[in-house]
Amino acid sequence: MNEREEPRLSAREMLERLEPSLGAGRRVRAVTALVAGLAGAVFVAALWWGEPGPLPGRTQAAFALFTVICLAWAGYGGWLVRRRVPLFATDRVIAAWMGLAASVATTALAGVAAVQRGAAVPWPVLAAGGLFVAAALVLVVRAHARRAALLRRLRELGGTRER
Known part of the structure; x- marks a missing residue:
C-alpha cells in the first residue's frame, strides 16, 4: 500500500463509522x-x-x-x-413502539375513567389521546424506515445482517 492509498474498511467498520x-x-x-x-x-x-x-x-x-x-x-x-x-436503529424502533403502547394505554384508561365519571362520549380525552397516538404512529413508521435503510445499506456494503 503506497501513501496515496487509504486503508480498506470492512462493511461493519464502515457502518460503525456511519452509525456509532x-x-x-x-x-x-x-x-x-x-x-x-x-x-x-x-x-x-x-x-x-x-x-x-x-x-x-x-x-x-x-x-x-x-x-x-x-x-x-x-x-x-x-x-x-x-x-x-451498532444498533441499526433498533433502539428507535423499540422506543417508538413503547411510546405507542403507552399512548394507547393511557388514552384508553383516561377514556374509561371519563365514561365512569359520567361523560357519554369523552371527546376531549379521545381527541387529546388521539393526537398522542397519531404522533406515536408517525414515530413508529419513521423508526422502521430508518432501520430498513440502515440494514439495506449494510447489505449493499457486504454485511451479513439480514433482519
Missing part, C-alpha cells in the same frame, strides 16, 4: 430515559403507597399502568446504555 453504537447524544438520551423512568416509577409508587385507605379499582389500575410504563422506560434506558454494538 452509542454516541454522546444517544448516551445522554439513554441515561435520561433510565433516570427519568426510575424517578417516575419511584414517584408514582410513593404516591400509590402513600394513599390512605383502599383506592378504587380504576385508580389502582392507573397507578399500576403508570408504574409499568416508567419501569419500561428505565429498562429501555439501561439496555441502551449497556449496548456496545
Whole structure:
C-alpha cells in the first residue's frame, strides 16, 4: 500500500463509522430515559403507597399502568446504555413502539375513567389521546424506515445482517 492509498474498511467498520453504537447524544438520551423512568416509577409508587385507605379499582389500575410504563422506560434506558454494538436503529424502533403502547394505554384508561365519571362520549380525552397516538404512529413508521435503510445499506456494503 503506497501513501496515496487509504486503508480498506470492512462493511461493519464502515457502518460503525456511519452509525456509532452509542454516541454522546444517544448516551445522554439513554441515561435520561433510565433516570427519568426510575424517578417516575419511584414517584408514582410513593404516591400509590402513600394513599390512605383502599383506592378504587380504576385508580389502582392507573397507578399500576403508570408504574409499568416508567419501569419500561428505565429498562429501555439501561439496555441502551449497556449496548456496545451498532444498533441499526433498533433502539428507535423499540422506543417508538413503547411510546405507542403507552399512548394507547393511557388514552384508553383516561377514556374509561371519563365514561365512569359520567361523560357519554369523552371527546376531549379521545381527541387529546388521539393526537398522542397519531404522533406515536408517525414515530413508529419513521423508526422502521430508518432501520430498513440502515440494514439495506449494510447489505449493499457486504454485511451479513439480514433482519
